[in-house]
Amino acid sequence: MSSTTSTRTRILQVAAQLVGDSPDGDISTRAVCEAAQVGAPALYRHFGDKEGLLSAVVDHGFERYLATKREREASADPVEDLRRGWDSHVEFAVRNPNLYRLMNSPAMRTPPAAALESHRILTRDLERAAAQGRIRVAPELAAQMVMSANMGVALMLVARPATFDDPGLSRRVRDAVHASILTPDLDPDPGTGAREGAEVPSAAARLSALLRQAQGSGLSTAEAALMKEWLDRVANTGPEG
DSSP: OOHHHHHHHHHHHHHHHHHHHSSSSOOOHHHHHHHHTOOHHHHHHHHSSHHHHHHHHHHHHHHHHHHHHHHSOOOSOHHHHHHHHHHHHHHHHHHSHHHHHHHTOTTOOSOOHHHHHHHHHHHHHHHHHHHTTOBSSOHHHHHHHHHHHHHHHHHHHHHOTTTSOOTTHHHHHHHHHHHHHBOGGGOSOTTSSOOTTOHHHHHHHHHHHHHHHOSOOSOOHHHHHHHHHHHHHHHHHTTTO
16 A cells, blocks of 8 residues: 555544544544644645545445445345345444434535445335335335435434434334335235235336336337336326325
8 A cells, every 4th residue: 555545544544533433523634633643734635625534534434334235135025125224224323423424414515426326226126126016106216215214214313312212213214114115015916915006006116117127128218218207107106196
């Protein structure tokens, strides 16, 4: 490892540690320099300013979070993978409260590439579930619903632990959100066990997922895109629409 890489890595690791140990999650560049035993010019050369340093800490945090996602092999049950993905998200947040708040701070104007990858992993699991006829909305909408609820629970647990002190809260919210997007009884056969009126949206979500997976659907790119748009609209309308 070159001295330049070593210095940058040392500063980043020290900053991440100080963020984790800080009472309020804030750090000063002076404290980082002292702990990393570097001068301020070295920090500014590698990260530009404090915002650049915190952005790098966020990237580092997302990489740590994604390491658990990348190592997990997809099982034959995408719904179980969704449950495990939710639980691991909350577990990471609770173990790294300051880092998690920083990772999801509005001050981070540009989402790190790793954050987008995390969303793609979730969407991929939902597409697998849709292909089995197990969700009743389009995977993209389902991913937005799951991610927003998952992050909301995690942020409340780390930001207001005295108020949100029910150890079963995350599981209850998880199951409620999943119940709103999954077909009843988690039946892989879309023709059985479905709530009355939900068969058409579920079938549309399944066909849309299968169309994305198909290599030779017989449709042109434009036709496939239009078909997907129609199917997703039907899936997202739901039986009440």
